[in-house]
Amino acid sequence: MNVLDFAHAFFNDSAHWHGYDGIPTRFTEHLTYSLEALLIAAAIGLPVGLLTGHTGRGGNALALIATAGRALPSFGLLVLMVIWIGLGMLPVMIPLVVLAVPPILVTSYEAIRSVDPSPVDAARGMGMPEARVLFQVEVPVALPLILSGLRTAAIQIVSTATIAAYVGLGGLGRYIIDGLYQKNYEKVVGGATLVAGLALATLAVFWAASRLTVSPGVRRGG
Amino acid sequence: MNGFFDLPSDLQHSYLGLVGLHLREALLPVLAGLLVSLPVAQLCVRFRWIYPPVLGVTTVLYAIPSLAFFVVLIDYFGQSETTVMIPLALYSLVVLVPAIVDGVRSVPPETLAAAQAMGFGAVRRYFQVQLPIAAPAIIAGLRVATVSSISLVSVGMLIGNQGALGNMLYDAQIYHRPALAVNSVLTIAVLGILADAVLVLVRLLLTPWMPRKGTTR
Numbered sequence: 010m011n012v013l014d015f016a017h018a019f020f021n022d023s024a025h026w027h028g029y030d031g032i033p034t035r036f037t038e039h040l041t042y043s044l045e046a047l048l049i050a051a052a053i054g055l056p057v058g059l060l061t062g063h064t065g066r067g068g069n070a071l072a073l074i075a076t077a078g079r080a081l082p083s084f085g086l087l088v089l090m091v092i093w094i095g096l097g098m099l100p101v102m103i104p105l106v107v108l109a110v111p112p113i114l115v116t117s118y119e120a121i122r123s124v125d126p127s128p129v130d131a132a133r134g135m136g137m138p139e140a141r142v143l144f145q146v147e148v149p150v151a152l153p154l155i156l157s158g159l160r161t162a163a164i165q166i167v168s169t170a171t172i173a174a175y176v177g178l179g180g181l182g183r184y185i186i187d188g189l190y191q192k193n194y195e196k197v198v199g200g201a202t203l204v205a206g207l208a209l210a211t212l213a214v215f216w217a218a219s220r221l222t223v224s225p226g227v228r229r230g231g
Numbered sequence: 232m233n234g235f236f237d238l239p240s241d242l243q244h245s246y247l248g249l250v251g252l253h254l255r256e257a258l259l260p261v262l263a264g265l266l267v268s269l270p271v272a273q274l275c276v277r278f279r280w281i282y283p284p285v286l287g288v289t290t291v292l293y294a295i296p297s298l299a300f301f302v303v304l305i306d307y308f309g310q311s312e313t314t315v316m317i318p319l320a321l322y323s324l325v326v327l328v329p330a331i332v333d334g335v336r337s338v339p340p341e342t343l344a345a346a347q348a349m350g351f352g353a354v355r356r357y358f359q360v361q362l363p364i365a366a367p368a369i370i371a372g373l374r375v376a377t378v379s380s381i382s383l384v385s386v387g388m389l390i391g392n393q394g395a396l397g398n399m400l401y402d403a404q405i406y407h408r409p410a411l412a413v414n415s416v417l418t419i420a421v422l423g424i425l426a427d428a429v430l431v432l433v434r435l436l437l438t439p440w441m442p443r444k445g446t447t448r
Contacts, residue, residue: 080423085416168296201299
């Protein structure tokens, strides 16, 4: 028996395809949590990142936030929140968002900062108001980097949401955690396959999004 | 904070013992990642066409959640430290390879020509000219890889208590001692920040020609 046989056995068992512990249910749960966390994190990180990048202030503070965000162990934070707040959605959402904000914030700041200043000056010279300079010149040029920050955040969320099964969250991580406790290695490998699949799908979605939204001129230059 | 650093005996380590274990489990993979990514990056600089596929592979590896990685490796290495360290080493590549490639590419062609004119061979030129000039970029990559690695080790707790300081989280739950979880999170975060500071110091020592003040990242 190797890993492939385990995965094969898991996916061929029809009991895994329906019910509250079925693959469709767990998959939807995982996707919902991840999207919610990503949306909240983007709602916090993007505006702040774009604004600070546009004005060019607060770079040092952001570098500090970036290091602190990386240094905080997501898993530890998860367990700590559950001990403090109890089981539920909130103690899981807090670490997910806290971990996703720094990459979004810092990357969008650096993305805007690294935009070539001459088109920005040209736009100002043409009389564009600041908001239009930001959204019609800086953001389109910085979009590939901004998307890569969102991608990093999304991947971290999907990965941490898996671990969150340990503290009672649903989602695909359930198979891994439950399988480990039940010594059911089939289930563990099946869950791992699904989680990896979801992570790769996330990569693919972001790749497609950057194909669709980044202007061809910017893509060629970058 | 009476007994803040006293750990339950089932952890089988003192506080400092766990710190040592944690550092070893986090830093060895980064070291391995560095040793792998140096030649890989050099190949990417030499043959430009392999850089995009190498980047693609490292990005895909990085996307695979740690827990999924760990449990699949259990089949091969058991619930051991090796199982935790292999994914961490692979994750570090996604940061280190681009950092080294960018660093080595940033060496000005005039500098390379000067080295060649002075009679440097390819090997000597690599070690005495390209690597030192690329050092700041490489260390910037090492900082990110090291800090992330230190924070990720704790997930190893889920596969048979291989998470060093992360193992305290389990005890915090079963013994209802929240202080243990606080201790674990804080210690890991502080270790990460200290490691980051050490690397900044190393960069300052390695590149005495760079301006001391001013912001590098």
